[in-house]
Amino acid sequence: MAPEASAEQSSLTLVRRSEKDGKDRRIVIVKTGTDDTTGVFALCQPLPDDPEGAPTLAVFSETGAGGVQITIDKNVIRVPLAVVTQNAPKDGQDGSDGRVEASAGTGRFLEREEVPPDTTDRLTRCEVQATPRPAPDTVIVTQGRTELRGQKLLYDSADGVARIDGPIRFTRRSDTDPLTGQSDRIEVSVDDEKTTLVGNVVFNSAGGRVSRAARVEYDDTRNVARLYGTATQPAESVQGGDTLRAGVIVYDLDRNEVYAMKAEGGTITGEFTDSDTPAGTPAGNRTAIPSPADPLPPLNPAPTAPTTTPVSPGLPAPP
Numbered sequence: 001m002a003p004e005a006s007a008e009q010s011s012l013t014l015v016r017r018s019e020k021d022g023k024d025r026r027i028v029i030v031k032t033g034t035d036d037t038t039g040v041f042a043l044c045q046p047l048p049d050d051p052e053g054a055p056t057l058a059v060f061s062e063t064g065a066g067g068v069q070i071t072i073d074k075n076v077i078r079v080p081l082a083v084v085t086q087n088a089p090k091d092g093q094d095g096s097d098g099r100v101e102a103s104a105g106t107g108r109f110l111e112r113e114e115v116p117p118d119t120t121d122r123l124t125r126c127e128v129q130a131t132p133r134p135a136p137d138t139v140i141v142t143q144g145r146t147e148l149r150g151q152k153l154l155y156d157s158a159d160g161v162a163r164i165d166g167p168i169r170f171t172r173r174s175d176t177d178p179l180t181g182q183s184d185r186i187e188v189s190v191d192d193e194k195t196t197l198v199g200n201v202v203f204n205s206a207g208g209r210v211s212r213a214a215r216v217e218y219d220d221t222r223n224v225a226r227l228y229g230t231a232t233q234p235a236e237s238v239q240g241g242d243t244l245r246a247g248v249i250v251y252d253l254d255r256n257e258v259y260a261m262k263a264e265g266g267t268i269t270g271e272f273t274d275s276d277t278p279a280g281t282p283a284g285n286r287t288a289i290p291s292p293a294d295p296l297p298p299l300n301p302a303p304t305a306p307t308t309t310p311v312s313p314g315l316p317a318p319p
Helices: none
Strands: 010-017 024-031 041-044 056-061 068-072 075-079 081-086 098-103 105-109 128-132 139-143 146-150 152-156 161-172 179-189 194-205 210-219 224-228 235-239 242-246 248-252 257-261 268-271
Touching: 010 056, 010 081, 024 056, 056 105, 056 128, 068 081, 068 098, 075 098, 081 105, 081 128, 146 179, 161 194, 210 248, 224 235, 235 248, 242 248, 242 257
Parallel strands: none
Antiparallel strands: 010 024, 024 068, 041 056, 056 081, 068 075, 075 139, 081 098, 098 152, 105 128, 139 146, 146 161, 152 161, 161 179, 179 194, 194 210, 210 224, 210 235, 224 248, 235 242, 242 268, 248 257
């Protein structure tokens, strides 16, 4: 699909046709600035001596507050610089997929005398220069009330996954129990429409709950996160004297409640303080938690009301 340009913004859309359901999903890249004083938008079409089927290249650079915006699924990502490679369209397909590399950095137009006569670099031949400078907290992802920050984004049509390198830091706004946390990286699957925090994920709620997992499927629009452990290290959520460990923990972000799900071959255990427990009772003798049915619906279908009770003692049951 050809880029659309106006006096206020320039944009390009990648179109990915999912191999799973055959539906088209779009990745939209927009330069928000209104002129070239804070950045550039440059489109480099295949040149006459390029091979047949050569991709189109685009450079988006914007140092203003709006930055370059990349929309992937439910995530709006803001960066200073994005270099986009758009593949040649396939027969009968409206638009095409490609590759996006984004980070801090700048782009600029080159003067003709700055272009070496023997250069083979496509962007240089188009009199454009992009200079990436990855740095922490410069790739800003917004999903609902959650803001996540990393340092470099790479999306490739080979697998349809956008990967954002960390360290990742994030915050979730709330009037009652804001959430902060971290992970090693973020993966956004365009086909599955899922956002996953990967590697050493930690959630810290203002109410004192600390949760840890190897990876977390995160959906702020439905106020739910699914925490996944490993065979040797289950997911864990601790609040005060209460500890829950399971292969999968469902975290209700609004209620600050957690629910256990038993992964195949896994176990669910808990250690809880309770007024009915005699003083000095060893932790190993406290009540283990049975495996309830999944109290929240899958992430993709339309939401339905939860039907089971939270496993964390002392917390109110869902309405």
